[in-house]
Amino acid sequence: xxxxxxxxxxxxxxxxxxxxxxxxxxxxxxxxxxxxxxxxxxxxxxxxxxxxxxxxxxxxxxxxxxxxxxxxxxxxxxxxxxxxxxxxxxxxxxxxxxxxxxxxxxxxxxxxxxxxxxxxxxxxxxxx
Numbered sequence: 508x509x510x511x512x513x514x515x516x517x518x519x520x521x522x523x524x525x526x527x528x529x530x531x532x533x534x535x536x537x538x539x540x541x542x543x544x545x546x547x548x549x550x551x552x553x554x555x556x557x558x559x560x561x562x563x564x565x566x567x568x569x570x571x572x573x574x575x576x577x578x579x580x581x582x583x584x585x586x587x588x589x590x591x592x593x594x595x596x597x598x599x600x601x602x603x604x605x606x607x608x609x610x611x612x613x614x615x616x617x618x619x620x621x622x623x624x625x626x627x628x629x630x631x632x633x634x635x
Contacts, residue, residue, distance in 0.1 A: 509533040509624045511606045516629030519596055525631060527591040529606030534587075534624075536610035537562050541589045542622060543580065545602035545631075552605070554617035556580040558589060569616045574600075596633045603628040 515527040529541065542557035555574055559567040563584035570578055577595040582588070589606065607622035615621060 509608070511608060511624055511626035513604065513606045513626045513629040516604060516631045518632040518634065521597055521633055521635045523596050523633070524592070524594045525596065527593065527604055527606075527629060527631075529589045529591075529626060531587050531589070531606075531608060534608060534610070538611050539608060540611065540613035540616070540622075541582070541606065541608045542613070542616060543589075543591045544605045544607060544619065545600075546605070546628075547599075547602040550602075552619060554619070555604070556591060557613050557616040558582055559613045560584070567613065569613065571617070593631070596631075598633045598635050601631060601633050603630050 510532045512530045538561045540559050543555040546552040556570045558580045565582045568580050579592040581590050605628045606626040608624045609622045
């Protein structure tokens with residue numbers, strides 16, 4: 508059974524940083540895409556970043572335009588954990604952040620329906 512568990516959310520001031528973690532278990536396929544999405548109150552869930560790895564090696568990373576240059580996605584194979592380092596946080600980054608995963612290539616990284624597995628989410632709140 509695949510399980511994804513996010514952690515690291517919290518409250519920060521504008522300009523601050525947080526690092527989110529997504530601990531994965533039960534993923535068998537050695538080719539996988541892990542992504543981060545977020546959902547702000549009253550808004551649709553949106554894609555933030557994704558990472559493609561094969562045999563534990565990161566081959567590609569992708570970030571959405573709103574976070575490019577501020578957020579970095581990375582992978583620790585030994586810990587089976589994907590991180591989202593978020594710097595320069597702004598109030599409009601406030602949302603529940605979700606980790607998601609799918610076997611194989613990332614393909615359409617933003618396509619929510621293509622991700623088979625989801626975590627429960629972690630709240631990020633940025634105050635001005």
